[in-house]
Amino acid sequence: MAEAPFNKHFPVSWEEMHRNAKALAWRLIDKGPWKGIIAITRGGLVPAAIIARELEIRMIDTVCVSSYDHQNQREAMVLKGTEGSNAGDGEGWLIIDDLVDTGKTAVIVRKMLPKAHFATVYAKPAGRPLVDTFITEVSQDTWIHFPWDIELQFSQPIAKQRNNG
Ligand SMILES: O=P(O)(O)OC[C@H]1O[C@H](OP(=O)(O)OP(=O)(O)O)[C@H](O)[C@@H]1O
Ligand code: HPA
Ligand SMILES: [Mg+2]
Incomplete structure (x- = not known):
């Protein structure tokens, strides 16, 4: 069986x-x-809201990029760039994302705002060189489940999980 990504x-x-x-x-x-x-x-959006609150920043814009269908990466689609924002080349601006994985999204956004500071909460090794500041690193074969994508549910006791495995 092929190894799960x-x-x-x-x-x-x-x-x-x-x-x-x-x-x-x-x-x-x-x-x-x-x-x-x-x-x-x-x-x-979620980390940007928290950081904006802590740093008292009220000027907030978006770049809209979509590149995953659940865990399947496909060609990145830029739905909205920086047109209409006053970020210019990004000098003095922060770019915030939840994570950098392969770095494909980061490459696209960095091209739009070459002088901005790119910050994420999580980073995987392949994307890590593309971010200026991050907090937590996880391995490349780890999928991060964000709180907005999950819900509380019954969990099998460890003994049962082991018996099934
Ligand atoms: O480093 P990469 O391999 O490009 O992956 C990281 C990007 O993928 C996810 O976004 P996604 O495109 O799934 O859209 P979403 O934020 O709307 O969920 C995540 O929020 C990052 O923006
Ligand atoms: O590990 C991840 N978790 C959630 N979304 C993602 N988009 C790319 N990688 C991930
Ligand atoms: Mg994203």
Whole structure:
């Protein structure tokens, strides 16, 4: 059987997301001042809101990129770029996303805003060189389950999981 591309799973709770996004804000405050935030939708919207609150930034825009159908990566589609924003070449601006995985999204957005500071909450090794600041690294074969994608449900006791495995 072909090896599953993601054989580890890393669920993230809302509290963890909040704590890590605040930790990112602490890292970013001394690197500013920041003129504004560009959130990469949709995943970047939640950490961008938390960071905007902590750094008292009220100028927020979006770049809308979509490149995954659940865990399947496909060609990245830019639904909206920076046209209409006043971010220019990105100087003094923060780009925020939930994570960098292969780095494909980061490459696209960096081309639009070459002087911006790119920050994510999570990073995988392949994308890590493309971000300026991040908080937590996970391995490339780990799928991060964000709190907006999951819900509380029954979990099998470990003994049962082992018997089935
Ligand atoms: O480094 P990469 O391999 O490009 O992957 C990272 C990107 O993929 C996810 O977004 P996705 O395209 O799934 O859209 P979403 O944020 O709307 O869920 C995630 O939020 C990042 O933006
Ligand atoms: O590990 C991940 N989790 C959620 N969304 C993602 N988009 C790319 N990689 C991931
Ligand atoms: Mg995204």
